[in-house]
Amino acid sequence: MRISTTHALHVGNMIAIDLSKSGIVTLTQGIEPVGKHASDLILADLKKESALEEKVHDLIDENEDDIDFYRADEKQLFWMIKKKLAAESGVILAFEERYSNLAHEILDDLYEEDLIAYTISENRVKNVIYSAIDNYTKAFSEIEDAVVEKIKGYKRELVFGSEEYDIVFQKLYQEELAKRGMA
Numbered sequence: 001m002r003i004s005t006t007h008a009l010h011v012g013n014m015i016a017i018d019l020s021k022s023g024i025v026t027l028t029q030g031i032e033p034v035g036k037h038a039s040d041l042i043l044a045d046l047k048k049e050s051a052l053e054e055k056v057h058d059l060i061d062e063n064e065d066d067i068d069f070y071r072a073d074e075k076q077l078f079w080m081i082k083k084k085l086a087a088e089s090g091v092i093l094a095f096e097e098r099y100s101n102l103a104h105e106i107l108d109d110l111y112e113e114d115l116i117a118y119t120i121s122e123n124r125v126k127n128v129i130y131s132a133i134d135n136y137t138k139a140f141s142e143i144e145d146a147v148v149e150k151i152k153g154y155k156r157e158l159v160f161g162s163e164e165y166d167i168v169f170q171k172l173y174q175e176e177l178a179k180r181g182m183a
Contacts, residue, residue, distance in 0.1 A: 007140070009035075009039045011039070011136050012039025012040075013031075013039070014135075015106065017035075018131065019116065022125075026117045026118070027116055029114075033113075033115050034110060034115050038129075042102065042106075048090055048091050051089070052086060055089070057078075059081055060074060060081070099130055099134060103127075103129040103133060107129055147172045147173050151169065
C-alpha cells in the first residue's frame with residue numbers, strides 16, 4: 001500500500017511510539033517532536049512523487065494527439081514514463097526500498113535534530129522505523145481487504161467506483177479502524 005498524505009501524520013506518530021517502546025532509543029524531547037519530524041519527511045517524500053506524477057501527466061497532455069493516433073494505453077504509458085523519470089526525480093518506486101530509504105532519512109534527521117539518542121547499531125534503530133512504516137501500511141491493506149469482503153457480502157450489489165460504493169466503503173472503513181483502535 002502506498003502511504004497517502006492523510007496517513008502521513010499517523011505513520012509519523014506510529015514511528016515515534018514504536019521508537020519510544022523499543023527500549024533502544026531515548027527520545028530527548030518527547031514523542032510529539034519525533035512524530036512531527038517523521039511526518040514532515042514522509043510528506044516531503046509524497047510531494048516529490050506527486051511532482052513527478054504531475055510532470056508525467058503534463059508530458060502525456062503535450063503528446064495527446066500522438067497517443068490517440070497510435071492508440072496507446074494511457075495508463076500503461078503513464079507508468080512507463082513515471083518509471084523512466086523516477087530516478088532523475090529522486091523517487092524510489094519499489095515500496096520496500098522506498099520505505100528503507102525513508103527510514104534512513106528519518107533516522108538521520110531525528111539524530112541531527114537531537115530528538116533521539118542511542119548507543120546501539122544505527123541499523124537496529126532504522127529497522128524499528130522501517131517496521132513501523134511497514135506494519136502501518138500492512139494494517140491498512142488488511143482493513144481495506146476486510147471492507148471489500150464485507151461489501152461483497154451485501155445482498156444488494158454495489159458498483160465499484162459509484163458514489164454509493166464510496167460512501168459505504170468509507171463508513172465500513174472508519175468502523176474497521178475504530179474496531180482495531182486505529183481511528
